[in-house]
Amino acid sequence: MSASYLNYFAVESTIIRQRAARRVGGVLSVIFPMKKPSESALSAQHRLRRIEGRHNPLVKQLRQAFSRSELTDGGDCAIEGLRILEEAIRSGLRFSAVFFRESAQDRADRLLPQIGAQVETLLLPDKLFDSLVPSESPQGVAALVRLKEFSLDDVMDRMQVGPIVVLAGLQDPGNLGTILRSAEAFGTAGVVLGEGTVSPFNSKVVRASAGSVFRLPIVHGQASRHEKSGTIKLEEISQKLRTQGVRLIATSSHKGTPLDQADLKSATAIFFGNEGAGLPREVMARMGESIVIPHTAQVESLNAGVAASIVLYEAARQRKNASSF
Secondary structure (H helix, E strand, C coil): CCHHHHHHHHHHHHHHHHHCEEEECCEEEECCCCCCCCHHHHHHHHHCEECCCCCCHHHHHHHHHHHHCCCCCCCCEEEECHHHHHHHHHCCCEEEEEEEEHHHCCHHHHHHHHCCCCCEEEEECHHHHHHHCCCCCCCCEEEEEECCCCCHHHHHCCCCCCCEEEECCCCCHHHHHHHHHHHHHHCCCEEEEECCCCCCCCHHHHHHHCCHHHHCCEECCCCCCCCCCCCECHHHHHHHHHHCCCEEEEEECCCCEEHHHCCCCCCEEEEECECCCECCHHHHCCCCEEEECCCCCCCCCCCHHHHHHHHHHHHHHHHHHHHCC
């Protein structure tokens, strides 16, 4: 082939490459070929097992755990939402199964590389998935995970971290989630759920806690769905804490030592009661002292989650100031 022909083909190739580029809004934009799916994405999609029926054992477990706000027979908690699952991964929880909505299966590419290959991964039709989860606008991913278990002794061993939070009859899931989040943020030994308190496995509690429920030591007295949450007796808690030299402090909406004058630096257990009724009279009788958050007379009381957050912040502030001396 002559040199002239070689030059011709070289020029033509250059022209073709130039025509593959176009100028948009004054910026040169080059058209590139579509990327092929990555190996990790292909691997994630390959792991998905499609399930059509409602009677699959894992599907039934997820439905019951969500609807009853309880652990499964195997001790798993049901969670949903992309951010919550990522928090569970970050917290080092063990996954038993992950469920993807068919229209959101692209999220498998993001999540499954972070989850062990032995974990069951199911792909569900949109209608079936939506019938299982409590959210009105599902994000397309849910899971069964094993939460860490703690005893009252475990919590008492962490008293150097901060006070113990004891909840008695707290009913609102949002309030419990907020308290758990603040308890982790400001530093506490852990949270004990007394009788009558909403289940920590309620999906609204998990969501409001923003992942703190996965990491914070929580004593709840439920090992499986056959045991109701909040079965720990406050009388037993109070007695054990008192014998270990832990000060018992009640919170009140109307009387007690003003919060800024209370000593929260030593080993303490702070009790918070029901949103409307507060702490039961028999619980108040066991307390060493009461504290109150001063506020204007026009406001009858503070939201339980807000009040607990203020108290825990003050306890953290006092500990920080004490350690600086």
